[in-house]
Amino acid sequence: MTDSQLKVFITGATSGIGESLAYVYSKRKATVGISGRRQDRLEMVSEKCRELGGNPISFVLDVKNQLDCKNSADHFIDKAGGINTVIANAGVGGSDELFSGSSSAINHILNTNIIGVTNSILPFLPTLKDQQSGQIGIISSIASTRGFLGHGGYAASKSAVKFLADSWGYQLNKNNISISTIFPGWIATEMTENIKFKMSFLMDSLxxxxxxxxxxxxGKRTYILPWQWKLIVPLMKSVPRWLITKFSV
Ligand SMILES: NC(=O)c1ccc[n+]([C@@H]2O[C@H](COP(=O)([O-])OP(=O)(O)OC[C@H]3O[C@@H](n4cnc5c(N)ncnc54)[C@H](OP(=O)(O)O)[C@@H]3O)[C@@H](O)[C@H]2O)c1
Structure with missing residues (x-):
């Protein structure tokens, strides 16, 4: 397949990693489905994709909405003439707000980062299975390694998608569909722009x-980046709870 025949659908393409993924595929002259909730950002990203040689098709989409995800997938397959690659990238961070008396904040994280992933990927799978080819990417996080003080919803959501991908891989691989779970460390995006402490090994989104x-x-099944985190992740597992408690505020 030549790059210009590539058909890629990306969630959360209005900023950060997803936006940069849209540019990487646009440079390959791909047809790129770009989606997100912010229409103005979609227009801006579309324009840049075109400048880079891509063929963008944009979708105002909230990944929490199952029906809208299904309709967007069908529309993309129809308009692009197929699908090769789906990347479930959309995600939100945030605190659990554990003592707020409300589950709204944590539910928003869980719904976006877990249900948003299932909503985004499953509508494409019948087509990928029929053609016996395709690629799935799921953006997890190194935060999936263990419990994360104050951010249990985020850690749990990123761990959940890791296990979804690991489980789905058995059936997908039998149908010649690869699935890669990506574990980024700190990446400079809107999600991290207000973080005050020094983020180790911070990488730009492009x-x-x-x-x-x-x-x-x-065809990597799992991928940790930047590479330094490959060494740190095993150590993270062994930090004793008392030490984390001692240095927490
Ligand atoms: N930056 C990091 O250090 C880092 C590290 C590990 C993992 N990650 C993961 O990488 C992914 C991308 O994050 P980022 O760092 O690029 O942050 P970002 O710049 O804030 O991008 C998040 C993207 O997700 C979209 N999004 C959020 N909620 C959505 C919803 N309900 N429906 C549809 N789209 C939604 C946003 O678009 P709209 O607001 O327009 O909807 C935006 O395009 C996330 O899954 C994040 O958890 C990031």
């Missing part, structure tokens, strides 16, 4: 997107 696409193309 470099991250290029590395993610290469990892998916290489």
């Amino acid at each position: 470099t991250a997107a290029e590395k993610i696409v290469s990892a998916m193309d290489a």
Whole structure:
């Protein structure tokens, strides 16, 4: 398949990693389904995709809405003439607000980061299965490694999608569909722009997107970036709880 025949659908393409993924595929002259809730950002990203040689098709989409996700997938397949690659990237961070007396904040994270992923991917699978080819990418996080003080919803959501991908891989691989779970460390995006402490090994989103696409193309089942986190993740598992408690505010 030549790059210009590539048909890629990306959720959360209005900023950050998803936006950069749209540019990486546009440079390959792909037809790129870009989606997100912010129409103005979609227009801006579309324009840049076109400048880079891509063929963008944009969708104002909230991944929490199952029906809208299904309709967008059908519309993309119809308009693009097929699908090769789906990347479930949309996600939100945030605190659990554990003592707020309300589950709204944590439910929003869980619904976006878990249900949003199932809503985004499953509508494409019958087509990928019929053609016996395709690529799925799921953006998890190194925060999936263990419980994360104050951010249980985020850690749990990223861990949940890791296990979804791991489970789905058995059936997908039998149908010649690859699935890659991506575990980014700190990436400079809107999600991290207000973080005050020094983020170790901070990577820009375009470099991250290029590395993610290469990892998916290489058929990697899991991929941690930047590389330094490959060494740190095993250590993170062994930090004792008392130490985390001691240094928490
Ligand atoms: N930045 C990091 O350090 C880092 C590290 C590990 C993992 N990640 C993961 O990487 C992914 C991308 O995040 P990012 O860092 O690029 O942050 P970002 O710049 O804030 O991008 C998040 C994207 O998700 C979209 N989104 C959020 N809620 C949505 C919803 N309900 N429906 C549809 N789209 C939605 C946003 O678009 P709209 O607001 O327009 O809807 C935006 O395009 C996330 O899954 C995040 O958890 C990031």
